[in-house]
Amino acid sequence: MQKLSNSIQLAHCLLKDRLVEANIIIDATAGNGNDTLFLAQNAKSKAKLYAFDIQEQAILNTKKLLIENKNNINLPLENIKFIHDSHENINNYIQAKIDVAIFNLGYLPGGDHEFTTKNDITLKTIDKILNVLNINGYIAIVMYPGHEEGLKEYQAIKLFVKDLPKKAFTVGWYKMINHNLNAPALCWIEKVGEYA
Ligand SMILES: C[S@@+](CC[C@H](N)C(=O)[O-])C[C@H]1O[C@@H](n2cnc3c(N)ncnc32)[C@H](O)[C@@H]1O
Structure with missing residues (x-):
């Protein structure tokens, strides 16, 4: 499978x-x-997985996919929480430190x-997760600068992550330089x- 041509595949590889x-x-x-399915297929059986979406239909679709694949995932289904809410409310659902997070931005x-x-909600949530990310923890963010809101988000994320302190985080930025400028891009943070 080609990995470098697809920012989601690359994010999965890194995670x-x-x-x-x-x-x-x-x-x-x-x-x-x-992405929830990928995470569940590669997690250890005792892990807890939380999937957020503001669209009820998205949560139903995700749940259905995970149930259909329950014999192909490492986690028991009861370790997966499907949360119909904005990710900015993450602290209402998770008090423990986080090891891995993925954002696949934009719209379905x-x-x-x-x-x-x-972009404002995405940045707020990324910052909340950075504060409770375990050392060696990872965040992968797949961005879509090809639409108006996606471009704003891409630019805002770039401004935010480039100034993160290097003693606390290493930030990678992946863009296909011989493709269309608007091609999906990937930011990952370790x-x-x-982080004080
Ligand atoms: C590109 S899609 C995600 C694709 C998905 N990861 C997959 O594997 O099919 C982006 C999703 O983000 C959701 N979304 C938008 N704003 C959100 C927010 N504040 N909190 C949680 N989900 C949000 C949208 O409803 C949409 O389903």
Whole structure:
């Protein structure tokens, strides 16, 4: 499978090793459940996985996909929480430290664009997760600068992450430089030290 041509595949590649040890895992944008399924397939059996979405239909689709695949995932279904709420309310649901989180931003392909992620909420949530991320924990963020709100989000995330203290985080930024400028891009953040 080609990995470098697809920011989601690349994000999965980067998260895979970390998932083996992760206890608390977040899918911040469940959508149709493909990322939740990937996380559940690669997590250890005792991990807890939380999938958020503001669209009830997305939560139902994700739940359905996970139930259909219950024999192909490492986690018992009761370790997966499907949360119909905005990821900015994460602290209402999770008090433990987080090991792995993924954001696959934007709107569902073919879905209502009204439900796209918004840069202020996304940044607020990323910051909340950075504060409770375990050392060696990872956040992967797949961004879509090809639509208006997605471009604002991409630019806001870039401004925010480039100034994160390097004693606390290592930040990677992936863009295909020989493709269209608007092609999906990937940001990943590894916590390497305390974040005061
Ligand atoms: C590109 S889709 C996610 C794709 C999904 N991960 C998958 O594998 O199918 C983006 C999703 O983010 C959701 N979303 C937008 N704002 C959100 C928020 N504040 N909190 C949680 N989900 C949100 C949308 O409803 C949409 O389903």
